[in-house]
Amino acid sequence: MRLSRSILVVLVLMVILGASAIIYIKNSNNNTYKPGIWPEADQAVAQAQYIYNQTKERGVDFKSGPCLSNALIPGWVLDLSHSPREAVDNLPENQCRAYLEGTAKHFIEMDLQGNLLRVK
Numbered sequence: 757m758r759l760s761r762s763i764l765v766v767l768v769l770m771v772i773l774g775a776s777a778i779i780y781i782k783n784s785n786n787n788t789y790k791p792g793i794w795p796e797a798d799q800a801v802a803q804a805q806y807i808y809n810q811t812k813e814r815g816v817d818f819k820s821g822p823c824l825s826n827a828l829i830p831g832w833v834l835d836l837s838h839s840p841r842e843a844v845d846n847l848p849e850n851q852c853r854a855y856l857e858g859t860a861k862h863f864i865e866m867d868l869q870g871n872l873l874r875v876k
Contacts, residue, residue, distance in 0.1 A: 789875035797862075797875050800832040804864040804872075807834055818868045821845040823852035832862045839867040 791798055798859050800836055812818075818836055825834040833852035837845040844850060854860035867875040 768869045789867075789872065794830075796829075800829050800862065800864055801872065801875060803828050803832075804866060805870065808866055808870045812870070818865060820847075821850050821868065823850065826852050826854035826860065831859045831860050832864065834864045834866070836866055836868055837873065839871070839873060 772817045789797060789801070791801075805824075807828065811824055816822075821835070821837040823833060823835050823844070833855045835850075835852050835855070837850075848856060852860065852863065855863050863874070863876055864872070865876075867873055
């Protein structure tokens with residue numbers, strides 16, 4: 757059976773549009789944390805808030821946007837940064853070594869006041 761050229765063009769366009777929609781949805785979900793969707797991320801966020809509060813109570817200086825934990829939960833780190841980001845936030849010494857080296861695949865990023873910025 758031979759398809760007409762116009763039917764073939766429509767099918768190809770449908771595949772392209774479908775793939776584009778899937779990629780858009782996947783990328784937009786990676787940048788927005790929604791509680792209750794990803795239990796592991798929920799656990800990491802709760803632990804991040806706990807670690808942040810404990811560290812703040814000890815009087816640690818957050819000005820440089822330090823890494824607060826290279827082992828938040830298995831595979832996750834907790835990094836602080838300014839909002840908006842500053843050059844100091846991009847220095848390797850202020851980033852989580854486990855994430856930079858690839859031993860952790862996910863991170864929680866909070867601002868210096870403990871507000872959640874990113875979950876990835």
